[in-house]
Amino acid sequence: MLAIKNNIMAANAARHLGQSYDALARSVERLSSGLRINSAKDDAAGLAVRELLRADIAVLNQAGRNAADGISMIQTGEGAMSEVDSILIRMKELAEQASTGSYSEGQRTIMNAEYTELSEEITRIAQSTDFNENQLLNSTTAIEIHVGTTDAITVTPKFMTATELSVGTTVATKETHVNKRTVAAAGDEYIAAAEITAAGTNPHLFSFQFGSEGTVELDLTAYATTGISLNLLVDEINQEVVDDTAGVRYAAATALYNSTYKSYSLQMQARNAGTDGGPFAITSTAGGGGIGILDNVDDFTETANGAAGTGNDLTTATGAQAALSTLDTAINLKDSYRAQLGYWMNRLETAQSVLGVQAENLLTSESRISDVDVATEMAEMTRTQVLAQAGVAMLAQANSMPQMALTLLR
Template sequence: MSLVINHNMMAANAARNLSTSYSDLGTSVRRLSSGLRVGTAADDAAGLAIRELMRSDIAALNQGVRNANDAISMIQTADGALGVIDEKLIRMKELAEQAATGTYSSDQRLIIDSEYQAMASEITRIANATDFNGVYLLNGNLSSDTHSGSGLQATGKMKIHFGTANDSSEDYYYIKINSATASSLGVGNQSASGDGFSISTQEGAQKALSALEDAIVSKDKIRANLGALQNRLQNTITNLEIQSENLQAAESRISDVDVSQEMTSFVRNQILTQSAVAMLSQANSLPRMALTLVGG
């Protein structure tokens, strides 16, 4: 190599190597400080695209777990109210049994019937008042077989969404709750007709016993359905948590930095950078050798 002044190729070469090493050192510092192997699209374009899709699914699955837990809370609210209605129906059957015997006068049966009707009114009040986050659960609003979510207020059976897409076989199912008002159960004078209408007469009381039996069975069917749905939701939550965990592990393998491997690269790049700085300093001093010849 010729000894020249205008073009210091050794310095240019050292500067280029310094730039490369320093850039790699900066990348290692960024990865180690952030914990991410893929911090920008330039690090791994395909990996970044896959990671972001996984992250969106993980976020959706975690929200799906919360959705399912909210649905369980709603079911427990409805079941608790039905438990109180159960007590009222049992008391009504007890009153019907009392009025069915012949040892009571008509006036006494009217008194018994007044409590019977009060219990029926309380059943209807509980059914109409039980709500979860503004959604009434036992008044028949959720008893329809069809669902429509096109309006601001959804109608029909309730759609519980927990999956990452909108596939009915994977991402959601419906909760249907039949009405639990006294008229729906066929007891009390709020019902238009039926054997459970009144216990003011001995015959009416005897008929009411059968009607109350049917009402208790109807109520138990609602509770059994809610219990089955709660168990199903709990299993759904378990499955969602496993999916989220496995996706998180896959996302970590793509995105997270291997600290031991990156630390090795960091030390290597650090040494190369320090060496390049030292050699650039030496290369910059080489043209001075030409001055000694000129001076000589």
């Protein structure tokens, strides 16, 4: 219908032209940004999935960087251990040189001076080797390397000073006194027989430890049947049986034990001696025979005394030969920790590689959801360009229709 007031064809052409321009603008935005989803209206569900994937990718990328930092940290410790390795080899060379009888005391003194300096250098290296204030050779505090939201690889440093390696030239002494403790005997008042055992924190076992080196263990059991017998697995001890005024026999024992381990000396006396200061417990269990048990035991005092030991000394051939054995142990300890550093490094490198693959796979998934297909979008843009051009031409034609009506009115 030819009309003057309302140009329906022009309105229709304008509407289609607007749609074409909107589609063209969307194609230009996608091609210029490289993303198929630029806002939630483009694909609401796809946008939600994409953002979750992006968060996971960011975590994996950071985990990979964490692994790389962990590798750098371990490389720092391993580099320091390499220097300790060289020092220990030189120290063993000096000990071997001082072991022979062809050198004078003065010459051995010079060798011992170098040995002492090298020992102090090991301690200096151990105390100064750190990564971001994390001690690597002078601590046992575990360091967790996070390689994912919930995953971590734990690196446990060790003490690698000259003292811990037992290659120092002095031994520290320390004396302690343990306060008195009251001990109560537990058991039936009259039983057939009794086995009474004094124990520390671990029943039947007394353990004395110096730093991380040297342990002496004492296993003590006493049995009273017709008389009294006391067995000590580490060394024999004195024993005696005493009678009270009523003629009842009781067992009493005194133990004296001396032990040497790597130039450390230990003396234990009386029922028990220890360095941990823990309480003691006396327990009774039934056997066969007849004996009365007192319910209370007098207070007693526990003491621990440390005496000065001897460190590695190359001023004598005997001391130098002893140092050789100590150095073998130190080298084994060093090699063991250095091997640990190696497999921690290998594990972190593997984790870093796996994290890279995981991030790549998630990035591929995110790309499929979010990235624009350039070929498809270019085809769409070309189509909308043609439609827009046609819309402009048709809108011009539609706008000229009222002029035809005016011609009829003349």
